[in-house]
Amino acid sequence: MTDAKALAGRVALVTGGSRGIGLAIARLLAEDGASVVVSGRDSGRLDAAAKELEALGGPVLAVVADAAKREDADRLVAAARERFGRIDVLVNNAGITRDQLLVRMKDDDWDQVVDTNLRGVFLMTRAVAKVMMRQKSGRIINISSTAGAMGNAGQVNYSAAKAGVIGLTKAAARELAHWNILVNVVAPGLIDTDMAASIPAEAREALLQQVPLRRMGAAREIAEVVRFLAGDGAAYITGQSIHVNGGLYM
Ligand code: NDP
Numbered sequence: 001m002t003d004a005k006a007l008a009g010r011v012a013l014v015t016g017g018s019r020g021i022g023l024a025i026a027r028l029l030a031e032d033g034a035s036v037v038v039s040g041r042d043s044g045r046l047d048a049a050a051k052e053l054e055a056l057g058g059p060v061l062a063v064v065a066d067a068a069k070r071e072d073a074d075r076l077v078a079a080a081r082e083r084f085g086r087i088d089v090l091v092n093n094a095g096i097t098r099d100q101l102l103v104r105m106k107d108d109d110w111d112q113v114v115d116t117n118l119r120g121v122f123l124m125t126r127a128v129a130k131v132m133m134r135q136k137s138g139r140i141i142n143i144s145s146t147a148g149a150m151g152n153a154g155q156v157n158y159s160a161a162k163a164g165v166i167g168l169t170k171a172a173a174r175e176l177a178h179w180n181i182l183v184n185v186v187a188p189g190l191i192d193t194d195m196a197a198s199i200p201a202e203a204r205e206a207l208l209q210q211v212p213l214r215r216m217g218a219a220r221e222i223a224e225v226v227r228f229l230a231g232d233g234a235a236y237i238t239g240q241s242i243h244v245n246g247g248l249y250m
Pocket residue numbers: 015016017018019020021022039040041042043045065066067068092093094095096116143144145146187188189190191192193194195196
C-alpha cells in the first residue's frame with residue numbers, strides 16, 4: 001500500500017508550513033507518502049500543524065525557523081538532513097505582506113517583505129541546492145503571486161519580491177538543470193487564508209470582481225499544483241510559472 005504512493009521514500013521541506021497554503025501543501029505531499037519537514041516562526045502554530053500532519057501516518061519534522069535569517073535557513077536544512085538524510089522537494093512558501101501606498105511605505109515595510117519573500121527564497125534555495133546536487137535530483141517549487149506578474153497597488157514591496165522570485169527561479173532552473181534539479185514557480189491569485197483575510201473587505205471585494213471564476217481559491221487548489229510539480233509526471237517542466245488564480249491574470 002505505502003509503496004504505491006507517488007512520493008513514498010521522498011523528503012519534502014515546506015517553509016511556512018504551519019498554516020494556510022503551506023500547511024495544505026505539506027498535507028498533500030504527506031498524503032502522497034513523503035516525509036515532511038515544516039517550518040514557521042510561531043512554535044505553537046507549528047506544533048499544531050505537526051500533530052495534524054503526523055495523523056496522516058508519515059514522519060514529520062517541525063523546525064522553528066525564520067525564513068529571512070541565514071542561520072535559521074542553514075539550521076533548518078541541517079535538521080532535515082540529520083533526520084531524513086536527503087531532501088527531494090523544497091517548497092519556498094513562507095511569505096508576508098506589509099501593504100502600503102508607495103509614497104507612504106516605510107523602509108522597514110520594504111526590508112521585511114523583501115527579506116522574507118525574496119532573500120528567504122535565495123537562502124533556502126542555495127542551501128538545499130547543495131544537497132540536491134549531491135543527490136543529482138530534486139524539485140524546487142517557489143510560491144510567487146499574481147502580484148509578481150501584474151503588480152498590485154499598495155504592494156510595491158510584495159510585487160517586487162514576488163517578481164524577483166520568478167527571475168530567481170528561471171536563473172536557478174538554468175543553473176541546476178545539469179543536476180536534474182527542476183525549479184518552478186506556482187503563482188497564486190486570491191486564496192482564502194489568513195493572509196487574504198488581512199486585506200480590507202472592500203479591497204478584497206474589488207479584487208474578486210476581477211476574477212472571472214468569481215470566487216477565492218482554496219489553499220488546497222494551490223497544493224494540488226505543487227503536488228503535481230513534485231511528482232514524476234512533471235519531469236520535463238523547469239523554469240516555468242504556473243498561475244493558479246481563477247483567471248485573474250492570463
Ligand atoms: P499565511 O499568512 O496564511 O501563512 C504564512 C505562513 O508562512 C505561515 O505558516 C507563517 O507562519 C509562515 N511565515 C511567515 N513569515 C515567515 C518567516 N519569516 N519565516 C518562516 N515562516 C514564515 O499566508 P498564505 O498561506 O496565504 O501564503 C503562503 C504563500 O503564498 C506566501 O508566500 C504568499 O505570499 C503566497 N500567496 C498567497 C496568496 C493569498 O491570497 N493567500 C496570494 C498569492 C501568493 P508564522 O507566522 O508562524 O511564521
